[in-house]
Amino acid sequence: MNSIFSSRVRMIIAGLVFGALAALMSVWGNPANMGVCIACFYRDITGALGLHRAGVVQYLRPEIMGIVFGGFISALIFGEFRSRGGSSPLVRFFLSAFFMIGALVFLGCPVRAVLRLAGGDLNSIAALLGIVVGALIGIYFLKRGFNLGRAKNMYSFAGLVVLLIMLGLLSLAIFKPQVIFISQKGPGATHALLWVSLIVGIIIGVLAQRTRMCFVGGWRDLFLVRDTYLFSGIIAFFVGALVINIMNGNFNPGFVNQPIAHTNQLWSFLGMVLAGLTATLLGGCPLRQTILAAEGDTDAGVTILGLIVGAAFAHNFALASSPKGPGLYGPIAVIVGLIFALAVGFFMRERIE
Amino acid sequence: MIEVDVRGLSCPIPVVRTKKAMEQNPGQQITVLTDSETSKENVSRLGESQGYKVQINREDETYRLLLVP
Numbered sequence: 001m002n003s004i005f006s007s008r009v010r011m012i013i014a015g016l017v018f019g020a021l022a023a024l025m026s027v028w029g030n031p032a033n034m035g036v037c038i039a040c041f042y043r044d045i046t047g048a049l050g051l052h053r054a055g056v057v058q059y060l061r062p063e064i065m066g067i068v069f070g071g072f073i074s075a076l077i078f079g080e081f082r083s084r085g086g087s088s089p090l091v092r093f094f095l096s097a098f099f100m101i102g103a104l105v106f107l108g109c110p111v112r113a114v115l116r117l118a119g120g121d122l123n124s125i126a127a128l129l130g131i132v133v134g135a136l137i138g139i140y141f142l143k144r145g146f147n148l149g150r151a152k153n154m155y156s157f158a159g160l161v162v163l164l165i166m167l168g169l170l171s172l173a174i175f176k177p178q179v180i181f182i183s184q185k186g187p188g189a190t191h192a193l194l195w196v197s198l199i200v201g202i203i204i205g206v207l208a209q210r211t212r213m214c215f216v217g218g219w220r221d222l223f224l225v226r227d228t229y230l231f232s233g234i235i236a237f238f239v240g241a242l243v244i245n246i247m248n249g250n251f252n253p254g255f256v257n258q259p260i261a262h263t264n265q266l267w268s269f270l271g272m273v274l275a276g277l278t279a280t281l282l283g284g285c286p287l288r289q290t291i292l293a294a295e296g297d298t299d300a301g302v303t304i305l306g307l308i309v310g311a312a313f314a315h316n317f318a319l320a321s322s323p324k325g326p327g328l329y330g331p332i333a334v335i336v337g338l339i340f341a342l343a344v345g346f347f348m349r350e351r352i353e
Numbered sequence: 354m355i356e357v358d359v360r361g362l363s364c365p366i367p368v369v370r371t372k373k374a375m376e377q378n379p380g381q382q383i384t385v386l387t388d389s390e391t392s393k394e395n396v397s398r399l400g401e402s403q404g405y406k407v408q409i410n411r412e413d414e415t416y417r418l419l420l421v422p
Contacts, residue, residue: 080390142369150361212391283363
């Protein structure tokens with residue numbers, strides 16, 4: 001019982017610190033209400049690599065690399081690094097690409113949905129409702145035997161590939177060769193100093209690895225097993241960010257003129273139903289997937305690639321929203337994604353005795 | 354002897370399977386096999402919240418969780 005208590009206290013502290021850092025990152029140079037957004041930051045990295053050409057969202061976000069480094073170091077220290085994989089990587093790839101499309105129709109991942117609310121952006125309420133509905137649909141399938149199959153142990157090197165990719169991205173961020181795209185204006189041009197982003201990322205990575213923090217799992221466990229452990233991290237994150245935002249005058253409640261946001265409630269909701277459902281089927285939000293990848297989970301590594309390709313599609317084919325509202329083909333892409341995710345949930349079921 | 358083998362499966366599936374085993378076999382001892390640190394923690398938390406005593410043994414890469422009602 002004692003261990004449960006202490007692990008929950010640890011989770012609440014980790015959530016408070018993460019929330020506070022996420023809000024502070026906006027003070028230190030990152031975009032407003034986007035101090036930390038896992039989906040947005042993968043999207044920016046995708047743009048920096050030229051895989052999409054939306055000029056305002058291209059930057060190699062060192063927070064992502066930091067999260068992987070922090071997660072890896074922590075997993076190594078605590079003996080939790082283990083190379084594994086082989087649990088439906090192709091299906092994970094597409095679930096994750098659709099996750100990204102859903103998130104970019106709303107304009108934020110499950111982390112940023114909470115962060116936006118902590119900045120007073122009430123459009124996030126529709127998004128959080130969407131995550132809950134998506135998680136509930138996922139739970140329906142989980143209870144009926146859905147799973148993506150068993151992973152197997154692999155050679156250690158396989159589990160290090162994501163770490164090597166992040167080391168490569170960091171060196172590109174440091175040396176800025178001409179082939180890398182860097183936004184001159186817009187959110188991509190708004191960023192903290194590289195080493196600040198990197199250190200904050202490492203701290204988040206360690207905290208998230210130790211606590212297993214997950215911004216979809218929190219909602220899921222609340223309904224699936226009435227377990228509030230992961231959810232307490234989400235609430236603590238909200239409180240930490242809210243306090244810092246109020247202290248810095250960055251709490252502006254309302255629907256209109258919110259930073260990097262639109263007011264289309266229907267598509268904020270449905271985009272995040274898609275994100276919530278795909279993340280539940282994948283077993284965790286992009287933050288959790290990033291940590292799993294750092295711990296040697298190659299399926300989570302494939303999931304990261306899915307996020308990157310999803311971001312490229314979202315911006316190359318007018319699926320992503322802008323502050324003006326949903327992109328031309330965003331709604332249809334969300335519907336296609338929902339059909340795909342429902343098919344995965346329905347057909348990939350095992351009879352449990 | 355009820356045994357739930359969730360090796361290779363990632364969370365929350367180990368929790369779902371364990372919960373199902375608890376519902377189908379009330380008052381009985383359940384053994385859960387897992388190879389993941391996270392699943393070990395989650396299944397332990399589920400067991401304790403449902404009033405089971407949880408004993409954990411490690412055998413190489415596998416955790417054997419004994420849930421005693």
